[in-house]
Amino acid sequence: MKIPKRIEPLVEEGLVDSVIGQLMNGKEAMVYVVRCGSDIRCAKVYKETSKRNFRHNVSYTEGRQIRGSRGARAIRRRSYFGRLAQKEAWQSTEVDTMSRLATVGVRTPKCYNFFEGVLLMELITDSNGHVAPRLNDVILTADLARTYHNFLIRQIVRMLCYGVIHGDLSEYNVLIGAHGLVMIDFPQAIFAASNNSAARMLKRDVDNVTAYLSRFAPELARTDYGSEIWSLYQRGKLHLEVNLTGNVEEKIKPANVDSVLSTINAVLRKELAWQRYKQERWTGRQLQY
Ligand SMILES: Nc1ncnc2c1ncn2[C@@H]1O[C@H](COP(=O)(O)OP(=O)(O)O)[C@@H](O)[C@H]1O
Numbered sequence: 001m002k003i004p005k006r007i008e009p010l011v012e013e014g015l016v017d018s019v020i021g022q023l024m025n026g027k028e029a030m031v032y033v034v035r036c037g038s039d040i041r042c043a044k045v046y047k048e049t050s051k052r053n054f055r056h057n058v059s060y061t062e063g064r065q066i067r068g069s070r071g072a073r074a075i076r077r078r079s080y081f082g083r084l085a086q087k088e089a090w091q092s093t094e095v096d097t098m099s100r101l102a103t104v105g106v107r108t109p110k111c112y113n114f115f116e117g118v119l120l121m122e123l124i125t126d127s128n129g130h131v132a133p134r135l136n137d138v139i140l141t142a143d144l145a146r147t148y149h150n151f152l153i154r155q156i157v158r159m160l161c162y163g164v165i166h167g168d169l170s171e172y173n174v175l176i177g178a179h180g181l182v183m184i185d186f187p188q189a190i191f192a193a194s195n196n197s198a199a200r201m202l203k204r205d206v207d208n209v210t211a212y213l214s215r216f217a218p219e220l221a222r223t224d225y226g227s228e229i230w231s232l233y234q235r236g237k238l239h240l241e242v243n244l245t246g247n248v249e250e251k252i253k254p255a256n257v258d259s260v261l262s263t264i265n266a267v268l269r270k271e272l273a274w275q276r277y278k279q280e281r282w283t284g285r286q287l288q289y
């Protein structure tokens with residue numbers, strides 16, 4: 001097909017030879033299948049900020065390290081340079097996160113280049129060499145749904161062990177490749193330690209994949225791996241081989257009524273004493289005049 005304008009710089013640089021076709025026009029990006037020498041790869045072209053939507057809010061960008069203090073200052077001031085720096089930070093988060101996670105056994109596409117707002121990465125294919133379907137595109141047996149669920153929960157644990165939460169994990173961002181599941185779409189990934197919404201996002205990622213897979217294996221709907229994983233993480237007890245049950249112990253103890261009543265009485269006694277003291281001082285002052 002005709003080379004799209006945004007891919008032209010990569011052709012000029014010799015990174016891409018030709019464009020085979022458009023794969024998706026997604027929420028945040030357009031994805032193309034491209035030829036690079038003898039390889040077929042995937043080119044993700046990020047949309048302009050104005051055409052993108054929900055994920056650019058503060059809960060995703062909080063705690064991110066922006067390269068260079070000038071960039072960080074400009075982002076805070078929301079200047080033109082700031083918006084540009086923010087856009088670059090958003091896009092480079094995806095390539096940085098995927099490259100780092102790939103080295104620690106998280107299944108993501110291999111990244112080759114990030115140039116002029118285009119990410120060149122491995123094209124995930126199925127066992128016939130066709131572009132891999134998303135989890136959302138297939139009907140699963142209960143057994144396969146359980147296997148996939150277990151795999152994704154372990155991948156979520158693995159990411160969190162290295163400090164990262166995907167932040168938009170769902171049946172739309174998991175591909176079924178020839179060698180198993182592969183997670184994609186990381187520009188909104190967050191660092192768990194420096195983001196106040198981390199617990200909520202981790203639980204949402206777990207809930208999304210659980211809700212989808214429980215359509216095929218209904219018992220999964222009764223699990224709560226999100227709370228369990230977060231609780232272990234907070235207590236410093238999360239590790240790669242951690243044993244998970246999917247249950248969270250009820251931590252609610254019956255209220256101790258006697259102790260609640262005695263606290264209320266103590267507050268009342270203090271308040272009465274204070275009123276009495278004020279009354280006495282007031283009367284005393286009147287007597288002085
Ligand atoms: N590496 C890849 N290999 C195969 N297909 C991909 C790859 N990356 C993205 N896609 C396809 O493109 C779609 C959009 O990509 P994604 O990274 O999820 O961007 P968006 O933010 O637009 O959702 C995906 O749902 C998937 O079908």
Ligand SMILES: [Mg+2]
Pocket residue numbers: 026172173185
């Ligand atoms: Mg996506």
